[in-house]
Amino acid sequence: MSMTKTGTVVNRIFLPVAFLYLFAAAQAFSYDLEKNVHAYTLENGLRVLILERHISPTVSLYIRHRAGAVDEISGRTGTAHFLEHLMFKGTETIGTKDYRAESKILASIIEVGNALDLEKGKGDKADPRKIEALKKRLSDLQKREGSLVVKNEIDRLYTENGGVHMNASTGHDLTSYYVSLPSNKIELWARIESDRMMNPVFREFYSERDVIREERRQTIESVPERMLVEQFMAAAFIAHPYRKPIIGWPSDMEYLGFDYVRDFFKMHYAPNRTVIAIVGDVSAASTMELIRRYFGKIHSQKEPPSHITEEPKQTGERRVELVYDANPSIAIGYHKPALPSFDDYVFDVIEVLLSRGRTSRLYSTLVERKGLAESVETANGFPGSRYANLFAIFAAPRSPHTAQELESEIYAEIEKLKKEPVTRTELDKVKNQIRMDYLRDLDSNLGMAGKLSYYESVAGDYRYMIRHTEIIEKITPEDVMAAARKYLNRENRTVAILNRKDTR
Amino acid sequence: MKRTFFILLAAIFFFVPASSYSGGDTLPRPDDIRYPSLMYNPPRTERTVLDNKIILHTLENREIPLVHVTVVIRAGSVYEPDGREGLAEMTAVGLRTGGTSFMTGDSIDEILDHTASQISFSTNSESCTVDISAHKNEINEVIRIFSWMIRYPAFEEKKIASARNVKIESLRRIQDEPQKIAFREFKRLIYRDNPRGKVPTIESIAKITTGDLREFHRLHYFPENMIIAVTGDISGKEARELIIRHFGDWRASGEKRAVPDPRREGDGSIYYIRKEAPQSIILIGYIVPGKTNHDYYTLTVLDFILGSGGFASRITREIRNERGLSYSAGSNYSARGSYGVIDIYSLTKSSSTPEVISAMKEIIEDIGRKGVTSGELSWAKKSIDNSFIFSLDSAEKIAMQQLMMEFYGLSDDFLSTYRGNIERVSAEAVRKAAESYLSAGSAVILIVGNETDFGKPLSIFGKVRKVKEKI
Numbered sequence: 001m002s003m004t005k006t007g008t009v010v011n012r013i014f015l016p017v018a019f020l021y022l023f024a025a026a027q028a029f030s031y032d033l034e035k036n037v038h039a040y041t042l043e044n045g046l047r048v049l050i051l052e053r054h055i056s057p058t059v060s061l062y063i064r065h066r067a068g069a070v071d072e073i074s075g076r077t078g079t080a081h082f083l084e085h086l087m088f089k090g091t092e093t094i095g096t097k098d099y100r101a102e103s104k105i106l107a108s109i110i111e112v113g114n115a116l117d118l119e120k121g122k123g124d125k126a127d128p129r130k131i132e133a134l135k136k137r138l139s140d141l142q143k144r145e146g147s148l149v150v151k152n153e154i155d156r157l158y159t160e161n162g163g164v165h166m167n168a169s170t171g172h173d174l175t176s177y178y179v180s181l182p183s184n185k186i187e188l189w190a191r192i193e194s195d196r197m198m199n200p201v202f203r204e205f206y207s208e209r210d211v212i213r214e215e216r217r218q219t220i221e222s223v224p225e226r227m228l229v230e231q232f233m234a235a236a237f238i239a240h241p242y243r244k245p246i247i248g249w250p251s252d253m254e255y256l257g258f259d260y261v262r263d264f265f266k267m268h269y270a271p272n273r274t275v276i277a278i279v280g281d282v283s284a285a286s287t288m289e290l291i292r293r294y295f296g297k298i299h300s301q302k303e304p305p306s307h308i309t310e311e312p313k314q315t316g317e318r319r320v321e322l323v324y325d326a327n328p329s330i331a332i333g334y335h336k337p338a339l340p341s342f343d344d345y346v347f348d349v350i351e352v353l354l355s356r357g358r359t360s361r362l363y364s365t366l367v368e369r370k371g372l373a374e375s376v377e378t379a380n381g382f383p384g385s386r387y388a389n390l391f392a393i394f395a396a397p398r399s400p401h402t403a404q405e406l407e408s409e410i411y412a413e414i415e416k417l418k419k420e421p422v423t424r425t426e427l428d429k430v431k432n433q434i435r436m437d438y439l440r441d442l443d444s445n446l447g448m449a450g451k452l453s454y455y456e457s458v459a460g461d462y463r464y465m466i467r468h469t470e471i472i473e474k475i476t477p478e479d480v481m482a483a484a485r486k487y488l489n490r491e492n493r494t495v496a497i498l499n500r501k502d503t504r
Numbered sequence: 505m506k507r508t509f510f511i512l513l514a515a516i517f518f519f520v521p522a523s524s525y526s527g528g529d530t531l532p533r534p535d536d537i538r539y540p541s542l543m544y545n546p547p548r549t550e551r552t553v554l555d556n557k558i559i560l561h562t563l564e565n566r567e568i569p570l571v572h573v574t575v576v577i578r579a580g581s582v583y584e585p586d587g588r589e590g591l592a593e594m595t596a597v598g599l600r601t602g603g604t605s606f607m608t609g610d611s612i613d614e615i616l617d618h619t620a621s622q623i624s625f626s627t628n629s630e631s632c633t634v635d636i637s638a639h640k641n642e643i644n645e646v647i648r649i650f651s652w653m654i655r656y657p658a659f660e661e662k663k664i665a666s667a668r669n670v671k672i673e674s675l676r677r678i679q680d681e682p683q684k685i686a687f688r689e690f691k692r693l694i695y696r697d698n699p700r701g702k703v704p705t706i707e708s709i710a711k712i713t714t715g716d717l718r719e720f721h722r723l724h725y726f727p728e729n730m731i732i733a734v735t736g737d738i739s740g741k742e743a744r745e746l747i748i749r750h751f752g753d754w755r756a757s758g759e760k761r762a763v764p765d766p767r768r769e770g771d772g773s774i775y776y777i778r779k780e781a782p783q784s785i786i787l788i789g790y791i792v793p794g795k796t797n798h799d800y801y802t803l804t805v806l807d808f809i810l811g812s813g814g815f816a817s818r819i820t821r822e823i824r825n826e827r828g829l830s831y832s833a834g835s836n837y838s839a840r841g842s843y844g845v846i847d848i849y850s851l852t853k854s855s856s857t858p859e860v861i862s863a864m865k866e867i868i869e870d871i872g873r874k875g876v877t878s879g880e881l882s883w884a885k886k887s888i889d890n891s892f893i894f895s896l897d898s899a900e901k902i903a904m905q906q907l908m909m910e911f912y913g914l915s916d917d918f919l920s921t922y923r924g925n926i927e928r929v930s931a932e933a934v935r936k937a938a939e940s941y942l943s944a945g946s947a948v949i950l951i952v953g954n955e956t957d958f959g960k961p962l963s964i965f966g967k968v969r970k971v972k973e974k975i
Contacts, residue, residue, distance in 0.1 A: 055567065056897035056898065057542055058893060058897045088815070151815075155815035156814075159891075160886045161890055162889075162890025164894045182542050182890060182891075187525075188537055191531060191534050191537060195531060208828065210828030210829070211825075213853075214830050214852060214853065215831035217831075219831075222783055224680050294527075296527065325780065326679075327673075327680055356617075357613070359610075359613045367666070367670065368666055375670075398669060399676060428618070429618045432618060432619060432620045435620070439639070440637070442567075442568050443570065444898070
């Protein structure tokens with residue numbers, strides 16, 4: 001329904017022009033980035049990337065350990081994430097009034113806690129009197145420890161010195177710690193972070209275990225779409241650890257023990273599995289000098305033996321249903337290889353093509369034109385990129401339409417990808433968007449430190465992000481069609497649907 | 505040149521390795537580390553008032569070939585007529601997607617997506633904010649299109665119908681998540697009898713017609729109601745020319761209407777919504793003064809110590825760390841011009857709900873009774889002072905601060921006096937502020953959860969009122 005009144009029409013000629021100069025801009029920036037990132041490897045294997053950016057006297061600091069939920073042994077799901085929480089409890093010299101006295105009590109706490117878990121684990125056969133007695137002893141010990149602890153010191157130190165964005169995150173692939181500071185305070189970061197890579201003390205172990213249980217209630221169990229994704233992943237992967245929830249299964253979380261958390265820390269937080277990225281108003285030379293002083297003496301560790309099961313080839317469609325008191329939604333996933341496989345780049349293109357922006361294929365068809373969906377999005381590289389992963393589609397139908405109706409429309413769009421080559425204009429649009437993403441990423445210290453450290457950890461080289469735009473540039477309509485034909489098939493897909501209780 | 509200005513300012517400071525640690529076995533005490541001094545005179549925006557009274561702030565930053573434009577329009581939900589809740593948002597979506605006199609909505613989407621340019625509209629109770637981001641070579645076309653959206657909207661019927669349908673579905677889906685229910689009803693309760701408490705319903709959205717959108721647009725989208733910031737890879741001169749080119753000849757006027765401030769007094773009773781969920785949501789809210797009142801600084805410090813200063817703040821420390829009863833527990837002070845809201849929140853498993861409500865109430869009352877320690881006060885002040893730099897750490901944020909000051913009519917020295925005003929807050933002022941603004945009688949308390957699993961009835965905390973949800 002055109003409302004055109006006057007001759008002011010934007011002609012299409014300017015589109016290819018835009019394409020050309022955007023390409024040039026991205027190229028220029030790629031070059032600059034490689035020239036400006038200072039990369040070092042310490043003798044203990046710690047990898048450090050520094051990018052000077054003198055926009056304001058601030059700096060963002062990222063530490064990523066190549067350790068995540070995939071590295072947990074079975075029966076201990078949630079360990080990587082629990083460890084991330086415990087890392088904020090301090091060290092032997094931060095957060096204590098007298099570590100020697102405290103460490104003795106801590107040892108007793110763990111001993112009693114282990115005994116309590118053992119007894120509780122007996123279920124119906126547990127001795128309630130024994131449990132009560134152990135609980136009482138634990139609580140007494142915790143009170144004694146409490147009098148020696150200076151609580152929340154890491155948080156207090158960062159906050160008081162102007163730290164913002166302070167947080168940490170745990171994924172399937174990586175565990176990350178980050179903060180932004182006024183740039184004169186960088187030594188505080190080196191002091192705290194090097195210390196907690198060497199001498200962390202897992203204080204308040206059992207109350208924090210209750211906190212992560214609350215976290216699961218809040219972020220998974222109260223959010224229908226997160227509940228669906230949990231079922232979806234467990235169905236899509238039958239063997240590879242991407243099948244398990246990062247936060248853990250409830251029955252594992254309630255018994256996470258001190259010894260395994262400690263071992264996990266030692267094995268996986270080694271400097272040779274760690275990348276630091278620093279972006280902001282610093283001098284690379286003096287920052288490196290500081291990092292050598294503080295992080296240089298951390299001992300490297302032998303690479304842990306990999307016990308990660310490879311996902312066997314999928315042999316047919318898998319379907320799973322979640323019945324829940326909520327409006328319906330659907331998740332569809334297809335197995336595919338991880339970066340730096342060429343096919344992974346093609347799926348970066350398919351992701352944008354299908355669901356980025358109002359003119360993307362799934363959005364314009366399902367939300368706008370047919371009015372079947374409230375929302376639709378796609379994700380390439382779900383849930384991680386260290387191992388072969390999924391191309392995933394998530395959508396929510398608009399009442400009275402059903403998830404099943406939405407499903408068949410999504411398949412119609414996928415069939416189109418296989419049969420008709422993408423037009424030049426549409427492919428150019430996608431490439432423009434990916435190039436602009438790259439420019440926008442450069443626009444913040446924290447975002448940039450995050451990207452550099454992410455690709456250095458996961459792809460083994462931060463320059464992945466530079467080459468990414470170059471490889472995307474070369475992708476043809478035939479490449480898109482070939483990847484769609486190879487992976488987006490019924491036998492290779494998992495479908496999870498949330499249906500409301502009362503409609504069954 | 506602006507660029508040199510920027511770099512010179514930043515270059516005042518260079519990292520000087522501190523002498524506190526040389527790599528031996530004994531690490532320095534973190535509090536003993538000496539830091540080099542930090543100097544920062546953030547660059548200032550240039551302010552221009554166009555002939556038609558559009559206020560414009562510009563700040564150049566040549567680092568990346570992108571231009572950001574932020575536009576704030578006094579067209580929020582407070583101006584919606586009764587029964588048309590959601591009109592402000594629907595108007596914003598209609599402007600963005602409904603096409604213009606010169607180009608259809610579909611063509612606009614094509615151009616924006618093809619050049620990877622972004623124009624996104626969002627609304628809150630007081631304003632509509634438009635965030636625009638484009639490559640510098642595109643910015644002229646993008647601002648041209650944006651000016652058409654604002655000046656010559658077409659509100660194409662099929663786009664409005666689609667927006668209406670999507671909005672109704674998302675309202676329906678609020679019921680799926682207890683947190684979303686809590687925020688919707690909390691807004692209604694804390695701003696009861698005030699236009700800020702307007703919340704869209706399926707019924708009100710269904711009633712909104714394109715005629716309503718046109719009328720809302722006519723009344724609230726006009727030059728004098730608009731503030732613009734342009735930052736990024738564009739000079740001040742180019743930025744002014746850009747805005748004048750597309751908005752300079754715009755002559756329109758609309759309605760200027762003052763909206764009364766929300767009422768201070770709550771009634772201290774417990775509002776309850778039953779929802780089958782593994783966790784309860786507890787929200788305690790107060791209407792307090794805003795940024796134009798001198799107590800703003802005292803309330804900022806109070807809120808920091810109470811629950812927004814991270815793990816070391818009282819609510820988080822006690823409920824999360826000491827008792828392990830919550831993952832999210834804390835407070836939040838959102839200050840507007842003449843008023844603000846302090847809310848204190850916790851999410852906890854059903855069986856610990858009464859314990860957490862008691863703990864929250866005690867912590868709040870305790871500050872009013874006994875005040876804060878000198879250690880807490882100094883920690884809060886240092887934290888606020890040292891992190892202040894992050895509110896001005898990019899050209900975009902510097903410009904955003906200016907927009908905020910213009911919008912609320914704050915004095916020119918608001919930012920330059922901010923740190924000094926925080927520094928002057930006394931422990932006694934914090935105690936008094938807690939006593940007078942956070943008194944039990946003025947609270948609005950909302951609980952979303954399943955009372956049968958609480959172990960104790962909510963009535964132990966006072967009168968319980970069941971909230972009738974409006975979806």
